[in-house]
Amino acid sequence: MSDILIVDDERDIRELVSDILEDEGYTTRLAGTSDECMAEINAEPPGLLILDIWLKDSRMDGIDILKAVKRDNPDVPVVIISGHGNIEIAVAAIKQGAYDFIEKPFNIDQLMVVIRRAMETSRLRRENAQLKRREVTCADMIGQSAAFRAMIGQLDKVTKSNGRVMLRGPAGAGKEIAARYIHAHSNRANAPFVTVNCAGVEPERMEEMLFGRESQERGVEPGLLEQAHGGVVFFDEVADMPLGTQSKILRVLVDQQFQRVGGADKVRVDLRVISSTNRDLEVEIQAERFRQELYHRLNVVPIAVPSLEDRREDIPVLAAHFIDQCHQGQGLPLRALSEEAVALMQTMSWPGNVRQLKNLIERVLILGEGTGDIEARELPSDEDKAAEEGRVVLSGALATLPLREAREAFEREYLLTQINRFGGNISRTASFVGMERSALHRKLKSLGVVTSSKSGARVAHMDEEIETVE
Template identity: 55%
Template sequence: MSLDILVVDDERDIRELVAGVLQDEGYETRAAADSDAALEAISARRPSLVLLDVWLQGSRLDGLDLLDEIKRRDSSIPVLVISGHGNIDTAVAAIRRGAVDFIEKPFNADRLLLMVSRATETERLRQEVASLRAATGRDTDLTGNSGAINGVRATLKRVAGTGSRVLVMGAAGVGKEVAARLLHSWSQRAQGPFVIVSAARMTPERVEEELFGIEEGGDLVRTGLLEQAHGGTLFLDEIADMPIATQGRILRVLTDQSFTRVGGQRTVKVDVRVVSATARDLTEEIAEGRFREDLYYRLNVVPVAIPPLTERREDIPSLVEHFVAHYANERRVPTPEVANDAMVALQSYEWPGNVRQLRNVVERTIILAPGDRIGRIDVDLLPAEVLGGNGDGAGASAMMGAPLREARETFEREYLRVQIRRFSGNISRTATFIGMERSALHRKLKLLGITDSREE
């Protein structure tokens, strides 16, 4: 994210000169000629740094008084004081009152940029720490090489540089947030913040305060998530859970990138890219009157559907290896191998919780594995939910009480169903794995009454 610097000086030439130097280095700048304009700009959006002329002739407040007011409103805003030659005592007084440093006029561009870099170092570190905290423990890529997930990645890559709004759709646990983060990392906003708005985790009466921020008596009390996302990406997670009244205000943000804070009258302008996600069918939500149709069309510029794990079972081995390596490293143990029968079981399970559930299963298995068996994940180490509890034992008992031909058909039927699920219904790949001709497998499936399959 380009840092937002407010230049406060009563001389227009100085304001324009400083702004030009900073903009050439990628900073975003705003300017104010007096204390009232400066305070208005700060109330409109918190700057990353204030460059403040210590005198401010003709202003209601001089530079030192304005410094006091800025620190009263938000002590975390760094202020770099600009002083004229011979005003060193005043500059030192400004530092005692909270300024981070001072720079004397006249100054050269290199000196100015060095001082700005030092003054904004804390702000950059704060943003970096916030980003790292948000990403800790989260996946940063859509693991897998199936056609389905490759298609999703290709779409995200094509749209990343455009700035268009994206609606990510898919069941719970498929990786919608991962996709949104990937889109952000490939975009021109990659250095900016990635801010998540999760309406499902907020009480309806708090959604607007969290999203838009709060003003009281014309003063900024708290910035909202929209302002925090300035210059970056705002991720609206589970957008269908957002109250209908808030949906109307979000629509305005999408229309002209502006809003008013709760309790305020001032219009706040922001520059954000909006990416939204939902596990619900929004057309059904619209029909039921729970979601605004105009908002749907604003959000759904580029739709991206993340397939459930059952539609890309061939990615399960890659996902398992990725999670096993991650949690083994977290526990500081050698990465275990996964036995073939354990992998078959993992590929055959239905995964109602999708990738999130698979990740949890792998983490649980690594944590609970006995110390003398951590080097290899055998099928018996997997949780009962994956193995079907006692279902297999009951099935084996039933087969033992049946004639040989019937028991053999029961085994073949279950075996082939497992293998077909494992290869996402692909007959050619299933036939290759089990060592049968495709035509012979077709006949066997027809004989056994199995229809859950597809061609290449």
């Protein structure tokens, strides 16, 4: 996309412009009719299009070609030239997305200034697109827990297909990172990845944002679906999409085309659709807040993104990754985590999931005590005040129990937390809590705790035989 396509029905003009540009080091292609022009563009979009308004013996004039180029290749700058130019034509061309307008006979120096600026615009757009693709490629998933590995296995299976994927999981768990992982490892990795924040857009603006708009005053303004052409559109928290928009998105999924707001022409798009939700969409369907037909179209391959509490083993490696990110991006101290800090983090509650962990790490590094290891005392806790006073905070339920029952409840909860922290590994748990493995097995059995290396630990049902498996 570094060459220039020159379109003019006068052979002398297009060859003159070509000679001038090639003397300046540019590569050129020539076309004399609209059909030749569209054939060249379809074969390989140019870095710049120099386009005559009036094309003799052609099906399309320059404005028609301009509309088609801005629809299908919006990043290609178009410089309009015409011997019949007037202010109305210039205004019409600019409204339709032309980079600039030059009248014939044109001044060579003026032409070269415009072309250099337009080619620089084209180069910057390509570099920007490459940077965006690099961001997607760098969106690596991090973890080693069983829950994480199971999710990665499912993601890897869908990367090479064009199947629609529905990512389910709580807020902050990393659903967008999972979507970017699919894109980065797919055949569309070099194409756009466009996020639609369904929860962050006013309902009355949603359709204009998605489909774009056309008007006499502002010309063509492509929407997010056009910008994602050839790549991936990611509907983040799709349950928040307005019902009226849901119907139109359903039609796009069926027809692969739509009309801009205020427009009459059909716009065709080639898209892969990935969606995410932290809600139960079947409940939303029952409440008539989500269209069942759209649900079936989007939910072709459902994949669960686990919460951070379901993958506590990954907390140390995630925390180390975020420390490195803050160091590289913000110049914050490059600190390690003490064993006590890791242990505390693996037992904390994480309602905000990975996002909450990232924010916590950044806050600790900003407000931290130095450059040494991050200690447990630096981590925020609801129990900080009680700890300063040498007290332990009791839950309301625990405080009402007799001592023996309270001790058993505490031991049960403590051991459940530690076993889940170590992914169901009894040996590692026994080592940490300071018990012999056989003694820990007996303690777990007496407390009614069932363990598994696959599913962690849980309290047994009343009629369930209690066994512990390492």
